[in-house]
C-alpha cells in the first residue's frame with residue numbers, strides 16, 4: 001500500500017533543492033543539439049494545488065518555495081527555477097504561489113521537439129492525474145509501473161544522452177537499499193548517463209549506508225550535494241535533503257558551491273543547518 005502523497009509536501013525545502021538542480025541538469029542537456037531522454041522513476045502527480053486540503057494541512061511550501069518568492073538578488077539557477085514556478089501559476093503576478101509544479105511539469109517545459117520523457121508512478125490516484133495531465137502529448141509516456149523495474153526496461157535509451165531522476169518516498173522498510181540498488185542498476189545499464197538520486201537527511205543518518213553501497217558498487221564521478229535546514233541530529237523529522245549526481249555537467253560542483261550558501265540562508269534564516277558539495281567518488 002502506497003501511503004505517501006507528494007501533495008502534502010509540494011514546494012517544501014527539499015523540492016526547492018531537487019528541482020533547482022533538476023532544471024540545471026536538463027538545461028545542460030538542452031544546451032547541445034542532439035535530442036535527450038528523461039526518465040522519472042517516481043514521478044508523482046505532476047502539478048499540485050497548494051490551496052487544497054492536503055497542501056494546506058502542513059503548508060510545507062511556506063518553508064520552501066515561499067521563502068524565495070519575494071527574495072531579491074536571487075542567484076541565476078534559482079531565478080530560473082522561480083521563473084518556471086511562476087509560469088505554473090494561473091496568475092503569474094500572484095503574491096504567493098498557489099500551485100506547485102512537480103518534476104514532470106518542470107522538465108516538460110524544457111523539452112525541445114525531439115526530446116522524450118518517460119514517467120513512472122504507482123499511486124492509484126496520482127497515476128491517473130499524471131496520465132491526464134500529459135494526455136495526447138507525444139513526447140511524454142506515462143506508465144503505471146514500478147520505477148525501479150523501469151530502469152531495466154528503459155535503459156540505456158536510444159538517444160544515448162539524458163537524465164534519470166530517482167525520487168523515492170522512502171516509505172517502506174528496505175527502501176534505502178532499493179534506492180541504492182536502483183542507482184547502481186541504472187549506472188550498470190547506462191554508465192555514461194546522467195543519474196540523480198534524491199534522499200532525505202534524517203536524525204538516524206541512514207544516508208551513510210546509501211553512500212557506502214554506491215562507493216562499494218564501483219560507480220565513478222558521483223557528486224554529493226546536501227543542504228540542511230536544521231542541525232543534523234534534530235529529531236524534528238527531515239532535517240535536510242541530498243542528491244547523488246552521477247556524471248554531472250562539468251564544473252557543476254564549483255557552481256553549486258557558489259549558490260548553495262545563499263539558498264541555505266533563505267531556507268534556514270535562523271542560521272541553523274548547513275550545506276556541502278563534495279565528490280563521493282571522483283572520476
Ligand SMILES: C[S@@+](CC[C@H](N)C(=O)[O-])C[C@H]1O[C@@H](n2cnc3c(N)ncnc32)[C@H](O)[C@@H]1O
Pocket residue numbers: 002004005006018040041042043044045046101102103104120121122123126145146147148167168169
Ligand atoms: C517524492 S514523490 C515524487 C515527486 C516528484 N518526483 C517531483 O519531484 O515532483 C514519490 C512518488 O513515488 C511514487 N512511488 C512510490 N513507490 C514507487 C515505485 N516503486 N515506483 C513508482 N512510483 C512510486 C509515490 O506514489 C510518489 O508519488
